[in-house]
Amino acid sequence: MSNVAIRNLQIQLGGNKVIESLNLDVKAGEFVVLLGPSGCGKSTLLHSIAGLIDTTSGQIEIGGKDMTWADPKDRGIALVFQSYALYPTMNVEANMSFGLRINGTPKAEIARRVTRASDMLQLGPLLKRKPANLSGGQRQRVAIGRAIVREADVMLFDEPLSNLDAKLRTELRRELKQLHKQLGATMIYVTHDQVEAMTLAQRMAVMKGGVVQQFDTPANIYNEPANLFVATFLGSPGMNLFKGRLEQEGARTLFRNEHLSVDVTDYPFKQPPGGKQECVLGVRPEDIDIGNCDGADNAVCASVSLVEAMGAHRVLWLDFHGTQVAGIVQDQQQIETEQELSFSIRTKRVSLFDGTSEQRL
Amino acid sequence: MSNVAIRNLQIQLGGNKVIESLNLDVKAGEFVVLLGPSGCGKSTLLHSIAGLIDTTSGQIEIGGKDMTWADPKDRGIALVFQSYALYPTMNVEANMSFGLRINGTPKAEIARRVTRASDMLQLGPLLKRKPANLSGGQRQRVAIGRAIVREADVMLFDEPLSNLDAKLRTELRRELKQLHKQLGATMIYVTHDQVEAMTLAQRMAVMKGGVVQQFDTPANIYNEPANLFVATFLGSPGMNLFKGRLEQEGARTLFRNEHLSVDVTDYPFKQPPGGKQECVLGVRPEDIDIGNCDGADNAVCASVSLVEAMGAHRVLWLDFHGTQVAGIVQDQQQIETEQELSFSIRTKRVSLFDGTSEQRL
Amino acid sequence: QAPAPLKATVIHWWTSGGESQAVKQFADAYNKAGGLWIDNAIAGADQSRATTINRIVGGNAPTAAQFNTSKQFRDFVEQGLLNNVDDVAAAGKWDQIMPPSILAAIKINGHFYAAPVDIHMPAWFFYSKAAYKKAGITNEPQTWDEFLAQLAKLKAAGVAPLAFGGQVWQEKITFDAIFAMVGGADLYLKVYRDRDQKAVMSPAFKQVLVDFKKLKAFVDAGSPGRNWNDATAMVVSGKAGVQIMGDWAKGEFSSAKQVAGKDFGCFPGFGPKAPYIVAGDAFVFPKTTDANAVKAQKLLATVVTSPAAQVAFNSRKGAIPIRGDVDESTLDICAKQGLAIIKDKSRQLPNSEMLATPDTTGALQDVLTSYWNKNQSPEDAQKAFARALKDQ
Amino acid sequence: MEKAAGVAPGGAANDSTIAAQPAIRPRRKLAWTPARIGVYGFLIVAALFFLLPLYVMLVTSVKPMEEIRLGTLFALPMHATLEPWLQAWQSACTGLECDGIRGGFWNSVAIVVPSTVLSIAIGAVNGYALSFWRPRGAGLLFAILMMGAFIPVQVMVYPLVRVLAAVNLFSSLPGIVLIHTIFGMPVMTLLFRNYYAALPMELFKAARIDGGGFWRIFLQLMLPMSTPVIVVAVIMQVTGIWNDFLLGLVFAGSEHLPMTVQLNNIINTTTGERLYNVNMAATILTSLVPLALYFISGRWFVRGIASGAVKG
């Protein structure tokens, strides 16, 4: 078990500043998920932790020791490459056991670990195949297998399940969680799958442009995004945003724009709001109650522009004065586009952001 | 616009029968999603449609013409490779425009298409970069770009969005749908993302082991899976299954096992059920109503074994006499593991499968 | 128990069939005399000499190594890398029996540093009797002009008059032959030995150059780059009339089963007083302090210069012995002729390599090949020739 | 290698498909399209050009000398004879000995095998280190090494003789092996360095993470991926060393003289008569070993050695 501490990391690749003064403190044994838009520097970060990229400045500490310039093999890490990087001349089994054989792990132990990994990853029948003869998902699983057999102190996963089907992904998610518990290893995990992120992460770091935007538990990030970017990045569909102003009406604080007025008196402002502040109101789709347009309290009407069936639920897109507002309906009630529906905002769970700095208020 | 018809396709790779007598009829202009577990032959199928793999037997018809042995370039197709297969020595722009330049598309037209694709894929600032200097997701987008600029009659996508973040993925999903409408091209799309599958597909083919299990609209497949495999493969979490027997009680037909008894009289049996037939009852998690364990009608009690927060909703796993039953709760009510809860099955939307053939009854 | 035989490692470049036969005579004679000949044949004179140098430098010197009777081994002597064979020379009375030009080459600062083994005449005229007959020529030419006339006749008869190999060294041989014949021995020595600039710039020398270039008219188009063997083959097959080449060319004739005097003829020059250019091979003996090796060197020097070995060797090699006191019955008629001529000291003429350093010889070759092949005036060639001689 | 016909659709089932639908013509790799005819056309023309000198050599080698003197280069022999071949192999004189070229055969083998192995091994290690590890100063060393490739070998011989004599390796088998390794190093290093530069860097990174040290990664990962370039390296080194006679002559010592010294003695006389037919036969005979190597090397020119390794 090793902690991973990154201080003021800066990395340049081919002249681009990819990571800029990044700080991240991963506790020993923690499961941290990195989340961020494509190209924001997640892989770069993992590679620099692994020691595969020279850092421009800053410091990387693993297990309490400064490892900024240490050799990859001395860092006690395992890494699943986003691009797999399988050894093309070795079969699946050899790919997985290569590292162990190098480290002189006893044969029996190697066999045990490889069997376990291949069972977990359902690679059993493919052990003798070369990577070129595998499907994309199978290759990805070999890449995972190669990392997990190492049972390293720090395991780095770069989008390890992206090419697997949902069912297998769910299973592996659970297996990985299991593995984490069993090994007690520190895990840093890049994924674009928010379900994966939510279910696996003890803490989650949301990155953008090489900078960590928020580093907190999944629930906190989901419920209290630190800024507009995080708010819109998470959730599917993302938060509904309404531009407006904060207004004081006696003891009440109201969010207002031409079409909406929401009472945010109970909102846990970090600083007491000043007068007439420009701000953005964020509401998760599931915090929007959809009803019939019959003029209930706090509800406004809008016409349905799109209905997306998602299996378990449906996403409704309402056209509210030109803004698309997403809501979620669970029931099976017939909904047509163009139909007028009402929606109301559950004020308890809204987020408010500063209109200019875009930071959470 | 071309239809794609596949008849009795059989493909062997390296001695393995990867695809066995597969039939698929994709109408001109249709958007079909291929879904299936890792290694089931989806990529192989796409490659054989594209003419990159020699078929062992069978026939492939595109646009009404037999194209089984035609050259890829004569098939009017575009393909996004699962492994991207970008031209490593060309920059992003050249990667996208190369095919067009070769085919003598006018310069202005090339510029138009490339600009459009790079806008859509947010590749604008990267046009002059070589693939080696791109992140995984950026490479994937280049691969998509290369395919869509071709504006082919048939477009094949092999897990095109797997390495993109949720937000971008949602945007691109919409853009692709747009593109589909605009070009009227036939699209065959492999994905593991069920949301993607559900939202994009006009029809969906679920494959397993090189064989199409069901080919129907997403709603039909979700609601009326043709067999146990499809039932469990789709949905996240998958359908809850209960083994039991069908019993006739007067006019009523009951599903029974030791712990459960469900009235399935209204179930639209394909053939009237015989007596005491072994069968499996399938219930989607969202069709399980969770309540407090207070002995309501039709409800049974079970203890919570796991709660998974998914952001918008939570998945509850109930331990029901050794079987894990998944249910979904929307509200914010506090739920602890080990807590006893009741669940009831909405009988209207269950599925029943034969106990041995595993086919839908 | 008999003493172990004296081992002698000998580097030489006699590798063709005829040469092998010849060198075998030496080896046999040496072995019979109580030695053990260890053969190190390395084709190509340059290659062979380079190997000798490297073996000496590497501390693995051969007992003896072949060199041309020339200035090639001067540097060795200056570096003190050679043993002399003064005792052998004294015992064998080399001073008296060997031609002076040869002596001049091997005797440096009063010491004998090489044992000469043969005398080659590099500028024989070989002609095809068949071709001569075809052209209606019956006699060997007695003057340069007659020779030119014969060439013209040959040309008229449809044969290639002069079988010529257009390689620098062959051009040089041909030039030297013409030089000796047309310019005369005095001019030849003044130019080559004394490096007399005035002689080079003289009209006589210019005439030599002009005459040399006259041959160009009698050379076929395919001559540039041609190997001497291919040129000889033209004479053998009667396609060409004459070749100016060293006496080793006889090997080609004899391997084609042609007999001197019958199928082909040979003459060393025009007329009875024509100079006879002398060249040859010699063994040098790299420095060693190993007494046995020194003994072997002396034995070898004695054996290879002995009359019997000389005749045995040279009759196979096609050259003439370095001494006149031998039984010449086994020599061919060209060699007999040569042996007879060489007894007349006035006709002997050392070849240019005995007189000039290899560097100078090379520079002269460059000048001549330029003159022969390019459209250069004789005056320019003359100047270049003078410069090449002065530079060294 | 030639698996063109290998993937033919199997058996009767396929035949019936064809019978039922005559319109479908299964694509054959060997179909005679105009493009393929062009390919073969080019190859045949090129092959003829390449073979012309060999034809002359072969014809010459079976002609008696009298015919060769006629200068009818391209004519078939009137009286073909294998005598020159026999002579070249077993009775041509190479000095005092008249045993043909066969004498040095095993010497050549004894020089070629270790020299090839050693020079390729060192070249591969150098190339690998230069491509992936880039130790400090290695770039400069490599640059000097490459400059060294441009010095004529002959110029280097003299100083090297002194060096080898100083370490007591002059005129010995290890000495000549060392010399071949030294002279092979620039090109071998370059060859491997550039080959490794084209492999995906990610593989190396993955192996580093797996804890692979310098040698482990080289032996277990890089070497197995190097077969095509090793074939090229073997072709170059075996040919070069097999055909070398200068270095063998100088450094091998008289006990280990390679076959080519014999060959050279046969074909490269200064003033001795030349038996062209024997020369040609001897040349061809000597080159048989590299030729055989060329022929069988094809199976290691494998396709897509790194395929399936990385995505992207």
Place this chain on the structure above:
Amino acid sequence: MAKKRQSVSFAAYVAMIPMALTVLLAYLGTMLWTARVSVSSSRTFPASDFVGASQYIRLFNNERWLLSLQNVAVYGVLFIAACLIIGFLLAVFIDQKVMAEGALRTIFLYPYAMSFVATGLIWQWILNPELGIQEVLHKLGFAGATFDWIVDQDMAIYTIVIATVWQASGLVMALMLSGLRGVDEELWKAARIDGIPRWRVYVSIVLPMLGPSVSTAFVLLFVMVVKVFDAVVAMTQGGPGTASEVPAKFIMDYLFGRANIGLASAASIVLLATVLAIVAPLYYVRNRRAAKGA
């Protein structure tokens, strides 16, 4: 730029020892030795005196040397270009899954296996106007046909090009083939989908990917150019006259036959400097580009 770099395995340094020793002792040592000899009056053996630049002055007063440099420049450009093009074409055509690939490969490669002493003679014969192709053409009735480059002052160097290209392009083919075979099959598929004609794929995709192989081949051929000797000696002996003289032959002549290693060393140094002057900018540009790309 990184100030520090990741530590490099100790083994990597150990592995460089043979190369370092070779470079220092064999190559650098030789170069320095040669430089030293070039400023001495050495003849057969190296001398320890110092004569300044006199060997260089003599060298640059030597027409033959200047001509050699000129010749080798012409020769080099043609030879390298022809070998690269022919070698690449052969590799490409052989890569078309042709029948008898092994035999064809051997045919294109065999000249490389044969001593130029013999094959050069054959070329000399074939090109000789009295024996070879021209003669055959005449006999076939093309009386006016001339192909006498080898005896032509102005054309002789081109015959060297022909024969050496014949000898070396097979090796380039093998080199290219090994590179070609390394190209991922998926790329071919992508190109087929894009409807790119095969030849175009080779030119636009495969060839750029073969960059490292091409540069290997280039250096290899460049080395051959600088060292070209055998072919000239066997075919023209530098003739007619000095029309096909090359620097290596010049050096060899002075090294051995003319026993003037001082001048030969000076020539070697000049040759090396010339090469450096040509290669250094190329190397610099390539490195710059590589650094940018990394």
